[in-house]
Amino acid sequence: MLKLTYISHSSFVLNDGKYTIAIDPFITGNPTATVKKEDIKPDFIVLTHAHGDHFGDAFSLAMDNNATIIAVNELANYMASKGLKAHNMHIGGSYKFPFGRLKFTIAHHGSANPEGMYMGEPAGVIINVGGKTIYHTGDTGLFLDMKLIGELDKIDIMMAPIGDNFTMGIDDAVKAVKFVDPTLAIPMHYNTFPVIQANPEEFKLKVENIGKKSIVMNYGETINFE
Ligand code: NI
Ligand code: MN
Secondary structure, eight states: OOOOOOOOOTTTEEEEOOOOESSSOOOOOOOTSSSOGGGOOOEEEEEEESSSHHTHHHHHHHHHHHHHHEHHHHHHHHHHTOOOOEEEEOOOEEEEETEEEEEEEESSSSOTTTOHHHHHHOOOEEEETTHHHHHHSSOOOTTTTTHHHHSSSSOOOEEEEEEEEEBHHHHHHHHHHHHOOOOOOESSSSSGGGGGGGHHHHHHHHHHHTTTTHHHHHHHOOEEEO
């Protein structure tokens, strides 16, 4: 089983009944987050890149919960240098964690932390957990290799940014869904800030028009998968 909670922006929490995994936990300073930081007790924190709206509360959440940060080498090393537990990986590599296998993919974006320090390459992530295979693209533009990603792993749930400006907008994100061919597509990275306004219902409709399924998750909503 898998419990999938949407915090808002690109922030999700996964729970398989035993382990809690937070992806890009951005709560403090996130105008659309309704979940309290104290209510998330992650065992693992997956970071796609070091931008403030993804790195978010990783530091204090890891500290408070003795959680392990999973990130690409440069970002993981930085977290380890601050005294946190970190598992270093890199793009194209996978590793079997207690909850399941996790693999980093490419993402076309940047990754400096809020202080401007280079934190390695940005990434997307494929997570096998609770009987599902999840592809969280991270922040990225559209790229043709998404076809390969969908070919190598049968993706059950894909999270795709639709807010434009920094990432794919709706039409590119729909194309991304076509490339990856997931069972279910969930929009993310929209309406958090004025510059990334987008209508998730438009995305959902356009995904349905190519014969795929989409769910627009509410802030703080949890979906249970068998
Ligand atoms: Ni970013
Ligand atoms: Mn972002």
